[in-house]
Amino acid sequence: MIVDKLGRRFRNLRVSLTAACNYACTYCVPDGKRLMKAQNELPATELLKAVTYLQQAAGIDKLRITGGEPMVTPKFDDFLLGVMELPLSDVSMTTNGQLVLKKLEVIRASGVKRINISLDTLNPLRFKQIARGGDLTTVLKGIDALLELGLKVKINMVPIRTQNASDVVPMLEYCLARGIELRYIELMRMGHLANSNSFQADFMSMTTLLDMIGENYEFERTDAPYDSTAVRFRIPGKGTFGIIANESEPFCTSCTRLRLSSDGYLYGCLSSSRKQYIGDLLNQPSHLALPRLQGILVSALADKQLVFQGEVTVMKLIGG
Ligand code: SAM
Numbered sequence: 129m130i131v132d133k134l135g136r137r138f139r140n141l142r143v144s145l146t147a148a149c150n151y152a153c154t155y156c157v158p159d160g161k162r163l164m165k166a167q168n169e170l171p172a173t174e175l176l177k178a179v180t181y182l183q184q185a186a187g188i189d190k191l192r193i194t195g196g197e198p199m200v201t202p203k204f205d206d207f208l209l210g211v212m213e214l215p216l217s218d219v220s221m222t223t224n225g226q227l228v229l230k231k232l233e234v235i236r237a238s239g240v241k242r243i244n245i246s247l248d249t250l251n252p253l254r255f256k257q258i259a260r261g262g263d264l265t266t267v268l269k270g271i272d273a274l275l276e277l278g279l280k281v282k283i284n285m286v287p288i289r290t291q292n293a294s295d296v297v298p299m300l301e302y303c304l305a306r307g308i309e310l311r312y313i314e315l316m317r318m319g320h321l322a323n324s325n326s327f328q329a330d331f332m333s334m335t336t337l338l339d340m341i342g343e344n345y346e347f348e349r350t351d352a353p354y355d356s357t358a359v360r361f362r363i364p365g366k367g368t369f370g371i372i373a374n375e376s377e378p379f380c381t382s383c384t385r386l387r388l389s390s391d392g393y394l395y396g397c398l399s400s401s402r403k404q405y406i407g408d409l410l411n412q413p414s415h416l417a418l419p420r421l422q423g424i425l426v427s428a429l430a431d432k433q434l435v436f437q438g439e440v441t442v443m444k445l446i447g448g
Contacts, residue, residue, distance in 0.1 A: 394425075
């Protein structure tokens with residue numbers, strides 16, 4: 129097991145199936161461009177091989193499927209069904225939900241239990257302005273369908289002062305009414321926001337969010353697992369919500385995440401653009417591949433930071 133001085137080790141793997149996306153969210157991509165795959169993306173078979181090797185070399189036991197938008201790629205079905213066969217303690221997925229209705233049968237057949245839907249507003253016009261693609265009604269129907277299937281659904285919202293601040297409380301109400309845990313994600317200095325002048329004006333801190341919620345609900349802080357990304361709160365008798373407070377309360381010192389991009393690079397830290405190519409290891413037998421992978425993982429673990437500083441890496445390339 130590879131462990132650093134802070135006791136951090138890789139346990140959670142996030143696999144970006146493709147960099148392509150059917151949205152072009154204002155805070156994720158700068159110019160409204162979308163649907164761009166990375167060059168030389170790996171097929172499902174090789175991504176699954178990478179997961180197997182990373183389980184053996186790093187002790188990965190939790191996996192999240194992400195993107196880009198994971199459901200836009202034809203390899204989604206094979207990867208999801210394949211990964212559910214692996215001995216992992218938890219498999220989950222982050223999606224914008226636009227294609228959930230079309231993928232409902234494979235989701236059901238796979239047995240996956242947890243899905244996070246990224247949704248920033250309940251207002252159709254604002255939805256179009258922020259996502260620059262897709263359709264709100266389709267997403268809401270997808271959420272209902274997942275709940276009917278009995279899946280545990282969480283919703284991720286990125287509050288942005290100039291765009292969806294008025295959705296902060298209505299989104300919470302929507303989630304509480306459905307037994308969904310809402311997680312506000314503090315805007316991160318990623319991609320074009322790393323050096324953007326508008327970041328400060330758009331950023332809404334955990335304190336700001338809690339003040340807004342506190343005008344409507346009484347809440348108390350509650351437990352979160354050791355390596356959880358979210359600070360969690362309970363509204364007695366109604367439900368829970370969380371805040372992923374990258375800026376206000378960074379979780380870097382207990383971070384166990386490792387990211388694999390769709391084109392075969394490992395990223396040890398969201399706040400570092402350093403990456404290591406492992407695509408060439410995947411055709412090698414394990415007795416040759418695993419020792420090399422161990423060396424790469426030592427280097428990737430050393431990339432982990434103490435605080436989140438932001439990075440020019442675009443989120444859609446490596447998943448959130
Ligand atoms: N397409 C999928 C989705 O929408 O969930 C998965 C990929 S998306 C990059 C993963 C998450 O990253 C989304 O919840 C999105 O809101 C979040 N995200 C992207 N850019 C961000 C930023 N600059 N700050 C905070 N969250 C961001």
